[in-house]
Amino acid sequence: MEIYIIALAALILLGVVAALATKLTGNGDDAPATTANGNETKGTGSADCSTCSGEDASCEQINMMRASLKKIEYFDDEELDAFRGTEADAYTDEQAEQFSEVMTTLRPQEARAWWHSLRLRGIEVPNQVKDELISMIQDN
Numbered sequence: 001m002e003i004y005i006i007a008l009a010a011l012i013l014l015g016v017v018a019a020l021a022t023k024l025t026g027n028g029d030d031a032p033a034t035t036a037n038g039n040e041t042k043g044t045g046s047a048d049c050s051t052c053s054g055e056d057a058s059c060e061q062i063n064m065m066r067a068s069l070k071k072i073e074y075f076d077d078e079e080l081d082a083f084r085g086t087e088a089d090a091y092t093d094e095q096a097e098q099f100s101e102v103m104t105t106l107r108p109q110e111a112r113a114w115w116h117s118l119r120l121r122g123i124e125v126p127n128q129v130k131d132e133l134i135s136m137i138q139d140n
Helices: 003-026 057-069 078-083 093-105 110-121 125-138
Strands: 032-034 039-044
Touching: 057 093, 078 093, 093 110, 093 125
Parallel strands: none
Antiparallel strands: 032 039
16 A cells, blocks of 8 residues: 555656646746737647747747857858947938848848847847848848
């Protein structure tokens, strides 16, 4: 009889540990997800934000936190660091052209990573090229 009590206690303890581990790693299915229109849905959230479309704010935040822990990736665009702190609407057409030139060298699947790199470096994309960049990201 004692063995059954010990086995039951061990089983309960194992369940509690598994539940805590799932909760701490964020892999639970019951985490609320936010849809594009801001409504929360239960059970549709994904712990893998590698395919984030940018519409889910929490997913985008997770990607930014992950990226901030890594070394910043440059796309042969070190000259753009001179624009750190410049507002998106303050660029001249010549300055925006520098961003366009870098964009033309990117593979479509690199566009999102490049945008993250710029954001981590404190560089805003000029309004003149932002639509093209967003289109590039959405097409990929």
